[in-house]
Amino acid sequence: MCESINEATMLPLIPIVSDYRRRGIDFELIVPEDEWLRRLFINTNWAHHIQPNGYGPSTYRGGNVPALQFGVDETEDAGDILNRVMDLILRELDTNRGALKAIEWSLGEIMDNVSNHAESQVGGFVQATAFKNNNVVEFVVADAGIGIPESMGMTDHEHALRSSIDEGTTRDRSKNAGNGLYGSYRVSTLSGGRFAINSLHGELYYRPSDGSVQSHPRKVPYNGTSVLCGIHVGDPELLHKALRFKGQPHDPPYDYVERAFENREGELVFNMKERAQRDFASRQGGKRIRGMIENLLRDHPSVTFDFDGVAVISSSFADEVFGRLFVDMGPRAFMTRIQMRNVDPTVGGLIDRAIVQRTRLGNGDS
Ligand SMILES: Nc1ncnc2c1ncn2[C@@H]1O[C@H](COP(=O)(O)OP(=O)(O)O)[C@@H](O)[C@H]1O
Ligand SMILES: [Mg+2]
Structure with missing residues (x-):
């Protein structure tokens, strides 16, 4: 009967189980009865690694x-x-x-x-x-x-x-x-x-x-x-x-931020299609992207959003990212620290509207 479990306990078992399997000993997983725990075993890939023929790789992105x-x-x-x-x-x-x-x-x-x-x-x-x-x-x-x-x-x-x-x-x-x-x-x-x-x-x-x-x-x-x-x-x-x-x-060279975002001129470019496609549809997704931008702006003067290939975003996403950043940063800082390129007119309209509405409301309300 398994009632609670975490990665610190479970992950170390995985290579041991895999090593047994390599030597010809297979395992069958009896997943926990509790629905939340059962999903945990699947989302974390534990189920997959313990019994690959019974459970495919996790597709969960949380x-x-x-x-x-x-x-x-x-x-x-x-x-x-x-x-x-x-x-x-x-x-x-x-x-x-x-x-x-x-x-x-x-x-x-x-x-x-x-x-x-x-x-x-x-x-x-x-x-x-x-x-x-x-x-x-x-x-x-x-x-x-x-x-x-x-x-x-x-x-x-x-x-x-x-x-x-x-x-x-x-x-x-x-x-x-x-x-x-x-x-x-x-x-x-x-x-x-x-x-x-x-x-x-x-x-x-x-x-x-x-x-x-x-x-x-x-x-x-x-x-x-x-x-x-x-x-x-x-x-x-x-x-x-x-x-x-x-x-x-020791300052490690060629870090993740440089590899993922810096262009040759040293500017940070945030490719919306590549990085935010799964987030466009929702307010929750917008929150995640805003958090990411706030992290990047902490150590960099500006960020350029590249909207190449993006035809539409939800208005709650636009509000959560651009409306709130605009109100938080204030117009002058927003305009100097946030750049946008390749903005489709529909997307541009949604962003403008989000900023206007959020300015009226302020960041207090949702
Ligand atoms: N996963 C591992 N399996 C076996 N030995 C390890 C493992 N990780 C570390 N060690 C041992 O611990 C020592 C110290 O590791 P580390 O501090 O990373 O130094 P380094 O890798 O430069 O030798 C290694 O030299 C090795 O003997
Ligand atoms: Mg080492």
């Missing part, structure tokens, strides 16, 4: 990136997964470019570790969830590989996990810097979030109440590695505070 597999044939591209997680944070939470960089760096390092060290026959699995109530993103990366203690050649598993999060700890100095887990630990904990590792007979987690690192022996080994990060995404200083190696600040 506040999470479902469990996705990477690093072996015919699985997702690691870079695409990273982009999906960054897009999720930008849409759902209040954030800034520095925090986004710190999160992208951390997730990238933890996923790279699977490819570089784990020797997992089923690759790795990632899942991410955005929690609006406390402005936190949580992700878990898990594999069915040799485990951190084994990779580091250490027999004391608890000790191996503790040492893996120290600066400069690596199994191979000539190839690696040893900053991946150290940096991710710092990003998570300095943001006021969570951090935990399970690997073989070791278990390690950060205890926020006193800022200590706790570790325990596990009787039943976790046959692989699972890393959980919970990160508060609002602090503009997070990048500078957390990513320092040998005393030097």
Whole structure:
């Protein structure tokens, strides 16, 4: 009887189950009776990965990136997964470019570790969830590989996990810097979030109440590695505070915002058709896009909306994005910081009307 469950518990099971299947042992999933939980198992891809012949991949697009597999044939591209997680944070939470960089760096390092060290026959699995109530993103990366203690050649598993999060700890100095887990630990904990590792007979987690690192022996080994990060995404200083190696600040180049939005002139261009098509129909969609624009404007002087290929938007979407931004920012800031190009006359009319009406109402009413 399953009454409640979360990704921190479920995701680490997925690579283990997949590894059994690879060795010829199949699983049948009996989904929870509760309708909400049943849908959770399907939307998160847990059902799909546990019993692929019974459940197809999730098509749900809500506040999470479902469990996705990477690093072996015919699985997702690691870079695409990273982009999906960054897009999720930008849409759902209040954030800034520095925090986004710190999160992208951390997730990238933890996923790279699977490819570089784990020797997992089923690759790795990632899942991410955005929690609006406390402005936190949580992700878990898990594999069915040799485990951190084994990779580091250490027999004391608890000790191996503790040492893996120290600066400069690596199994191979000539190839690696040893900053991946150290940096991710710092990003998570300095943001006021969570951090935990399970690997073989070791278990390690950060205890926020006193800022200590706790570790325990596990009787039943976790046959692989699972890393959980919970990160508060609002602090503009997070990048500078957390990513320092040998005393030097680290600013990761070519970040998500640059890849996804910057053109050659360094302007931010928001392609409406590509990024907002699923949001045009509703007020809720408009809210998400406005949140995204507010995040981008936090670190950039202006954003250009490119409406190429967009023939119509709903008036509630136009109100939620342009009406409210206009009233929030005021006419002068709106006109200097928001540009629009390739606007179809119908769409232009809808935007104008939304701005006029919202100006009359003010942002208080809905
Ligand atoms: N998924 C994993 N599977 C096995 N070993 C791992 C995994 N992740 C990390 N490790 C071990 O922990 C060490 C520290 O990782 P990290 O801090 O990312 O440094 P680096 O990757 O530069 O060596 C690695 O050298 C490796 O021995
Ligand atoms: Mg690494």
